Amino acid sequence: xxxxxxxxxxxxxxxxxxxxxxxxxxxxxxxxxxxxxxxxxxxxxxxxxxxxxxxxxxxxxxxxxxxxxxxxxxxxxxxxxxxxxxxxxxxxxxxxxxxxxxxxxxxxxxxxxxxxxxxxxxxxxxxxxxxxxxxxxxxxxxxxxxxxxxxxxxxxxxxxxxxxxxxxxxxxxxxxxxxxxxxxxxxxxxxxxxxxxxxxxxxxxxxxxxxxxxxxxxxxxxxxxxxxxxxxxxxxxxxxxxxxxxxxxxxxxxxxxxxxxxxxxxxxxxxxxxxxxxxxxxxxxxxxxxxxxxxxxxxxxxxxxxxxxxxxxxxxxxxxxxxxxxxxxxxxxxxxxxxxxxxxxxxxxxxxxxxxxxxxxxxxxxxx
Amino acid sequence: xxxxxxxxxxxxxxxxxxxxxxxxxxxxxxxxxxxxxxxxxxxxxxxxxxxxxxxxxxxxxxxxxxxxxxxxxxxxxxxxxxxxxxxxxxxxxxxxxxxxxxxxxxxxxxxxxxxxxxxxxxxxxxxxxxxxxxxxxxxxxxxxxxxxxxxxxxxxxxxxxxxxxxxxxxxxxxxxxxxxxxxxxxxxxxxxxxxxxxxxxxxxxxxxxxxxxxxxxxxxxxxxxxxxxxxxxxxxxxxxxxxxxxxxxxxxxxxxxxxxxxxxxxxxxxxxxxxxxxxxxxxxxxxxxxxxxxxxxxxxxxxxxxxxxxxxxxxxxxxxxxxxxxxxxxxxxxxxxxxxxxxxxxxxxxxxxxxxxxxxxxxxxxxxxxxxxxxxxxxxxxxxxxxxxxxxxxxxxxxxxxxxxxxxxxxxxxxxxxxxxxxxxxxxxxxxxxxxxxxxxxxxxxxxxxxxxxxxxxxxxxxxxxxxxxxxxxxxxxxxxxxxxxxxxxxxxxxxxxxxxxxxx
Numbered sequence: 001x002x003x004x005x006x007x008x009x010x011x012x013x014x015x016x017x018x019x020x021x022x023x024x025x026x027x028x029x030x031x032x033x034x035x036x037x038x039x040x041x042x043x044x045x046x047x048x049x050x051x052x053x054x055x056x057x058x059x060x061x062x063x064x065x066x067x068x069x070x071x072x073x074x075x076x077x078x079x080x081x082x083x084x085x086x087x088x089x090x091x092x093x094x095x096x097x098x099x100x101x102x103x104x105x106x107x108x109x110x111x112x113x114x115x116x117x118x119x120x121x122x123x124x125x126x127x128x129x130x131x132x133x134x135x136x137x138x139x140x141x142x143x144x145x146x147x148x149x150x151x152x153x154x155x156x157x158x159x160x161x162x163x164x165x166x167x168x169x170x171x172x173x174x175x176x177x178x179x180x181x182x183x184x185x186x187x188x189x190x191x192x193x194x195x196x197x198x199x200x201x202x203x204x205x206x207x208x209x210x211x212x213x214x215x216x217x218x219x220x221x222x223x224x225x226x227x228x229x230x231x232x233x234x235x236x237x238x239x240x241x242x243x244x245x246x247x248x249x250x251x252x253x254x255x256x257x258x259x260x261x262x263x264x265x266x267x268x269x270x271x272x273x274x275x276x277x278x279x280x281x282x283x284x285x286x287x288x289x290x291x292x293x294x295x296x297x298x299x300x301x302x303x304x305x306x307x308x309x310x311x312x313x314x315x316x317x318x319x320x321x322x323x324x325x326x327x328x329x330x331x332x333x334x335x336x337x338x339x340x341x342x343x344x345x346x347x348x349x350x351x352x353x354x355x356x357x358x359x360x361x362x363x364x365x366x367x368x
Numbered sequence: 369x370x371x372x373x374x375x376x377x378x379x380x381x382x383x384x385x386x387x388x389x390x391x392x393x394x395x396x397x398x399x400x401x402x403x404x405x406x407x408x409x410x411x412x413x414x415x416x417x418x419x420x421x422x423x424x425x426x427x428x429x430x431x432x433x434x435x436x437x438x439x440x441x442x443x444x445x446x447x448x449x450x451x452x453x454x455x456x457x458x459x460x461x462x463x464x465x466x467x468x469x470x471x472x473x474x475x476x477x478x479x480x481x482x483x484x485x486x487x488x489x490x491x492x493x494x495x496x497x498x499x500x501x502x503x504x505x506x507x508x509x510x511x512x513x514x515x516x517x518x519x520x521x522x523x524x525x526x527x528x529x530x531x532x533x534x535x536x537x538x539x540x541x542x543x544x545x546x547x548x549x550x551x552x553x554x555x556x557x558x559x560x561x562x563x564x565x566x567x568x569x570x571x572x573x574x575x576x577x578x579x580x581x582x583x584x585x586x587x588x589x590x591x592x593x594x595x596x597x598x599x600x601x602x603x604x605x606x607x608x609x610x611x612x613x614x615x616x617x618x619x620x621x622x623x624x625x626x627x628x629x630x631x632x633x634x635x636x637x638x639x640x641x642x643x644x645x646x647x648x649x650x651x652x653x654x655x656x657x658x659x660x661x662x663x664x665x666x667x668x669x670x671x672x673x674x675x676x677x678x679x680x681x682x683x684x685x686x687x688x689x690x691x692x693x694x695x696x697x698x699x700x701x702x703x704x705x706x707x708x709x710x711x712x713x714x715x716x717x718x719x720x721x722x723x724x725x726x727x728x729x730x731x732x733x734x735x736x737x738x739x740x741x742x743x744x745x746x747x748x749x750x751x752x753x754x755x756x757x758x759x760x761x762x763x764x765x766x767x768x769x770x771x772x773x774x775x776x777x778x779x780x781x782x783x784x785x786x787x788x789x790x791x792x793x794x795x796x797x798x799x800x801x802x803x804x805x806x807x808x809x810x811x812x813x814x815x816x817x818x819x820x821x822x823x824x825x826x827x828x829x830x831x832x833x834x835x836x837x838x839x840x841x842x843x844x845x846x847x848x849x850x851x852x853x854x855x856x857x858x859x860x861x862x863x864x865x866x867x868x869x870x871x872x873x
Contacts, residue, residue, distance in 0.1 A: 019790070021678060024695065029680060101681055101688075
């Protein structure tokens with residue numbers, strides 16, 4: 001009996017061994033997807049896949065693909081905005097296109113304004129792709145961005161993701177697919193993504209694109225990104241440029257920054273939110289003739305006032321636009337018993353935001 | 369119809385087992401190495417018979433025959449009294465006479481047809497000298513290893529355990545071969561349940577011949593369908609003695625240069641005896657290294673196959689380029705590639721093991737070159753896989769026990785095949801199967817993966833890592849020894865005195 005069962009199992013396994021395979025060198029791995037909205041519910045989609053064969057096989061002595069063989073490195077086409085691009089492009093690939101290594105999805109501003117509901121939904125359902133993928137909004141055409149020539153020869157998908165990753169180690173707040181989906185599906189908060197632009201032969205970060213639900217609302221300019229990140233999460237290695245008097249700048253690289261919130265009157269008509277920021281930093285660049293005692297009096301105090309003021313203005317603007325990328329609504333909810341969620345949208349613009357910043361400059365270099 | 373077969377008539381009907389000494393001698397007389405002659409002396413006439421090839425002929429001439437000429441030797445009684453040899457047997461039992469004769473005793477009769485015989489031992493022992501171990505080599509440990517003679521082997525062990533409690537039992541196994549099998553254990557320390565189990569299993573064996581101790585190991589193992597060896601075999605007397613001190617049982621088979629130690633847990637197969645000669649930090653590191661090597665050896669090739677066939681998402685983006693370019697010239701799927709290379713390595717190993725030593729050396733070089741560069745240049749395999757397979761082969765050889773090493777090499781093939789069929793899920797299924805098998809496996813009825821399951825934290829001190837000796841004050845709980853304590857820990861601490869003295873005190 002045992003032998004029969006085992007035999008039957010083995011036969012079953014071997015007869016059903018027809019799983020579709022994705023042998024690593026027989027597929028095209030899509031690394032970046034771009035969506036340009038062209039109106040009327042249609043998008044121009046672009047997908048790029050890095051071309052690995054160009055370098056050839058060193059040990060191969062002529063076997064296999066010749067070193068000059070160039071593989072298709074990008075495809076584009078028009079499709080309905082809900083449809084996964086890859087299924088559409090499958091007919092254009094000389095090898096099966098696979099989606100598992102998508103590192104970044106980019107949308108042009110029009111697409112973002114149109115709404116990313118469907119894209120976020122099918123990406124959320126897709127078990128094949130990673131949750132640490134980046135999402136970004138492009139100022140300009142994603143198709144042009146993905147198919148253009150750059151100063152670097154590495155694939156544009158790598159270029160993009162590397163640039164975003166390293167910026168999120170510094171001034172930009174972390175925003176991968178996981179974060180975006182959390183803010184999108186969560187209550188009392190709105191997602192945000194980095195904003196990118198192609199500038200001549202290179203790419204650059206242009207601030208943060210802020211959304212209301214799935215629709216793009218406005219861009220946070222680059223100079224406010226530090227403040228945003230400071231209020232959003234604990235971080236280090238950010239750079240802040242403070243102009244303490246006209247034409248005189250002090251640049252601080254923060255060593256450590258924490259933010260703690262307190263909420264009062266969370267269910268009232270005008271809730272009060274208190275943010276307390278502690279910021280420690282080193283001087284990276286400063287105007288000459290600043291003495292040690294000047295740092296404590298002029299720079300630190302001035303900087304505290306400057307940051308407080310600008311942070312307040314930034315949050316005020318969010319309130320005016322009725323967007324909540326800092327997840328303040330969720331914060332108030334977590335501080336309030338029997339939180340009244342239904343009226344939050346009404347009350348949010350009337351909330352009072354108080355920010356108190358304590359700056360501590362730890363190293364200022366040789367100043368005397 | 370298919371299964372029935374005309375067999376040769378097994379025995380000559382005329383041939384019967386001999387009933388009398390006369391019959392026996394008549395039967396043996398034709399063999400050229402059988403000597404049977406009449407001794408005619410002044411005072412004594414007698415018949416002497418023996419096998420020239422089995423007796424120590426020099427001893428017989430020098431120490432036995434001269435007595436037959438003495439004037440005070442007139443009959444068998446006198447011989448038995450005067451001969452300065454112990455264990456002379458006087459018997460009429462034909463079966464005793466036959467076995468002793470074939471062991472190298474000489475048989476003395478007064479008359480050719482007389483049933484009463486004197487059986488005098490004069491066994492010739494010819495065998496290897498005790499030599500340094502070849503399989504379980506040690507760098508700083510003792511350089512002695514067992515030989516094919518069971519007496520020498522027991523001598524090597526008794527020398528290390530000079531106490532009367534070292535008990536020994538002897539059995540004869542094999543209907544035809546009558547091989548000597550000896551059981552050694554420490555009375556009062558070894559668990560008698562274990563001893564009785566071994567004794568019963570050995571006594572109940574139904575075999576015609578028994579030639580080696582590894583054969584015995586398989587015959588008395590708990591599960592002989594398992595690829596895992598359930599008893600450790602060693603050629604080191606020091607290791608055997610250490611195990612007996614722990615409360616284990618050693619089994620020797622005559623004609624086999626190794627001892628079986630039972631019962632055993634799986635981690636002992638990955639401990640080399642050298643571990644006990646190094647400080648505990650090093651010994652623990654090397655043990656962990658070996659276990660890690662086993663994991664690599666079993667899983668490396670199958671992970672390669674699974675990831676490259678199904679799970680391209682798992683490859684880090686910086687490794688993708690390397691993998692793809694190295695595979696771009698290979699015409700096969702990863703599974704074929706892996707099987708080709710694994711096959712080549714196994715051919716090489718098997719050929720190296722079977723060939724004479726001198727040929728084997730050149731083979732190693734040729735094989736290395738062929739497998740190393742040529743197969744990559746020919747586009748049969750990829751560079752990356754070559755490294756993976758070479759590392760996994762190397763890792764399998766770090767296992768100190770040869771039988772365990774072969775098992776490790778064997779079980780990676782099911783892993784590779786299931787990785788091809790179901791990817792990582794297949795590897796997990798295969799691994800689950802392996803773990804379930806190991807959970808059920810026993811050695812003399814004791815759990816095989818003991819310090820892990822059932823969890824016995826006290827036994828961890830000498831399993832995956834070896835803790836210092838002053839902590840090892842109890843014998844393994846796994847063995848359920850008669851006396852658990854090795855040393856009195858309290859007295860030990862007292863004797864050592866103050867822990868910290870001043871540096872110049």
